[in-house]
Amino acid sequence: MVNNILEFEKPVAELEKKIEEMRKFGDSYDIADEINKLEEKVIKLKHNIYDNLTRWQRVQLARHPARPYTLDYIQMICTDFVELHGDRLYKDDKAIVGGFAKIDNQKVMIIGHQKGRDTKSNLYRNFGMPNPEGYRKALRLMKLAEKFNIPVVTLLDTPGAFPGLEAEENGQAEAIARNLLEMSRLKVPIIVTIIGEGASGGALGIGVGDRILMLQNTWYSVISPESCSSILWRSWDYKEQAAESLKLTANDLLEQKIIDRIVPEPLGGAHKDPLYMAETLKKILKEELNKLIKIRPERLVKTRLEKFGSMGVYEE
Amino acid sequence: MSWFKRSKENISPDSIKRELPDGQWVKCVSCSEIIHKSQFEINNWVCTKCDHHSRIGSREYISILFDKNTFREMDKKMKSGDPLKFSDTKNYKDRVETTIKKSGLNDAVKTGTGRIDGKRVAFACMDFKFIGGSMGAVVGEKIARAIDKAYTSKIPMIIISQSGGARMMEGAFSLMQMAKTSARLARLADNNIPYISILTDPTTGGTTASYAMLGDVIIAEPNALIGFAGPRVIKETIGKDLPEGFQRSEFLLEHGFIDLIIPRKELKEKLGSVLEYVSNDLN
Numbered sequence: 001m002v003n004n005i006l007e008f009e010k011p012v013a014e015l016e017k018k019i020e021e022m023r024k025f026g027d028s029y030d031i032a033d034e035i036n037k038l039e040e041k042v043i044k045l046k047h048n049i050y051d052n053l054t055r056w057q058r059v060q061l062a063r064h065p066a067r068p069y070t071l072d073y074i075q076m077i078c079t080d081f082v083e084l085h086g087d088r089l090y091k092d093d094k095a096i097v098g099g100f101a102k103i104d105n106q107k108v109m110i111i112g113h114q115k116g117r118d119t120k121s122n123l124y125r126n127f128g129m130p131n132p133e134g135y136r137k138a139l140r141l142m143k144l145a146e147k148f149n150i151p152v153v154t155l156l157d158t159p160g161a162f163p164g165l166e167a168e169e170n171g172q173a174e175a176i177a178r179n180l181l182e183m184s185r186l187k188v189p190i191i192v193t194i195i196g197e198g199a200s201g202g203a204l205g206i207g208v209g210d211r212i213l214m215l216q217n218t219w220y221s222v223i224s225p226e227s228c229s230s231i232l233w234r235s236w237d238y239k240e241q242a243a244e245s246l247k248l249t250a251n252d253l254l255e256q257k258i259i260d261r262i263v264p265e266p267l268g269g270a271h272k273d274p275l276y277m278a279e280t281l282k283k284i285l286k287e288e289l290n291k292l293i294k295i296r297p298e299r300l301v302k303t304r305l306e307k308f309g310s311m312g313v314y315e316e
Numbered sequence: 317m318s319w320f321k322r323s324k325e326n327i328s329p330d331s332i333k334r335e336l337p338d339g340q341w342v343k344c345v346s347c348s349e350i351i352h353k354s355q356f357e358i359n360n361w362v363c364t365k366c367d368h369h370s371r372i373g374s375r376e377y378i379s380i381l382f383d384k385n386t387f388r389e390m391d392k393k394m395k396s397g398d399p400l401k402f403s404d405t406k407n408y409k410d411r412v413e414t415t416i417k418k419s420g421l422n423d424a425v426k427t428g429t430g431r432i433d434g435k436r437v438a439f440a441c442m443d444f445k446f447i448g449g450s451m452g453a454v455v456g457e458k459i460a461r462a463i464d465k466a467y468t469s470k471i472p473m474i475i476i477s478q479s480g481g482a483r484m485m486e487g488a489f490s491l492m493q494m495a496k497t498s499a500r501l502a503r504l505a506d507n508n509i510p511y512i513s514i515l516t517d518p519t520t521g522g523t524t525a526s527y528a529m530l531g532d533v534i535i536a537e538p539n540a541l542i543g544f545a546g547p548r549v550i551k552e553t554i555g556k557d558l559p560e561g562f563q564r565s566e567f568l569l570e571h572g573f574i575d576l577i578i579p580r581k582e583l584k585e586k587l588g589s590v591l592e593y594v595s596n597d598l599n
Contacts, residue, residue: 161525161544161545162553163544163545163546163549163550163553164545164550164553164554165550165554165556165558165559165562167544167545168543168544168545168550168562168563169571170571171529171571171572171573172525172543172544172545173524173525173528173529173543173544174529174573176525176526176544177494177498177524177525177526177527177528177529177530178529178530180494180495180498180499180525180526181498181499181501181502181505181530182502184495184498184499184502185499185502185503185506200482200491200522201482201491201494201521201522201525201544204491204492204494204495205525207495208495208498208499220488220491221487221488221491222482222483222484222486222487222488222490222491222522223482223484228404228484231484232404232405232484233404233405238404241404242404245400245402245403245404245485245487246400246402246484246487246488247400247487247488248487248488252488253488256399256487256488256489258488258489258492304499305499305500305502305503308492308495308496308499309460309496309499309500311453311489311492311493311495311496312452312453312454312456312457312486312489312492312493312496313397313398313399313453313486313489314394314395314396314397314453314454314457315394315395315396315397316391316393316394316395
């Protein structure tokens, strides 16, 4: 974990280390008071840091390698998960996982991007960057859910759709476009949650739904700050400014009325207390599901069309 | 409609070739052939020597496709807001204003209705020269409304794409235009109203990954760059040179993602025959 401390978290880590060291001497010296004071200071410092994160810092938190990923959430939130594989056309994409599951007693089709934790698993998962077959698998599962009247829950966490040779040959654009069209008219509820990175079309490809939720320290935009920097500033060095300009945090997107709700994270990020994080997400997913399953399919589809129809600012 | 009443008569391909004025020469970007401007226009901005399809805008496509004086523009005045107060090396607001002045266009798409071989259609055509034909809220909204027009009037929808993708300066709003337009096309499809997508050079990114790839029939101009990721990004990712012809119209046809490639001079005629098959019972 030592390597995973982000630059802006260092003051907290230093203080925590100091407390740790003092505890070791706790028996021989009466320093409980001192430790208490320091602990208070840590909490204050944490609030100070995490409540005032810059947009770029949130992007870094969204990418934190210790964050829970889709399969972690499925394990913590769901029971009886039956993973389903393959697009029935070409391949099984490991960067998108999905299957039947239950959230308490509610059956769902849960689908999400899946990243890896180390080099080996990241290569296996293609760093969470889907190929067309991933989007086609997701669509197949959604149509399956529709057939049996099961609501769809999607979890978004991708640095983007894979920009590869084969991906283009196999119709990356067509696969994403098809999903947007089909998701917009799917006759079961869809709840979308951004749990990490929501990079552009690669995220939106499983991101059209009735409720769009975002965990507190995630980002969602049309392009990553790095790519934006390289295109508009012609240099990789302006990612902080690009992140500020893109207004890509959960707070920003709530203000832009693109998402419906922010799911609060534990202090310091989802990875600081994954179980608590999963509990919070589960509670909110259940709330939203309970509301949506009561709505007639025609109404659901119509409202979804209007929801995305209202997004965008222009002058006439 | 003011642009359609220009004094310059021979913009239309079927008009009679007139005397060539002096100093009106263009150079083909592909083979460097020097062609007279009026000759070039008569040939639909296609090189007379190498057949290179030069990049043209909505105005030119309208003159090529529509029956004379039938095109009525919609939402002509719609302009981009600046919801993010976006700024990079320039302010987005200034960038838009400069582009409007320079291009004479209000944004990267022109929409409307008109007649092609007598058949009424709803139409959208993008313009690459407006911030790379990028799709922001104006493009998304205008296309959505054109699709609504097709839906309420029960007439075919035609979109000519020419775009680098979603517009960065409108952040997530741009991204959502992909969902907005695709949802409208879903409703169109549910009502058996045809949608024909025409891809021109270049069509990439979020535009390709939404309405461009959703046509009942997808037509491309010869040798147009069509893809999701740009070639430079792919090259950097895989660390290898890309094969000859990669992401060109012919490549997409070979891989099964477009229906047909039609040279510009045959576009109106072929489009007319496709329309005849898909729009028989509509009007």
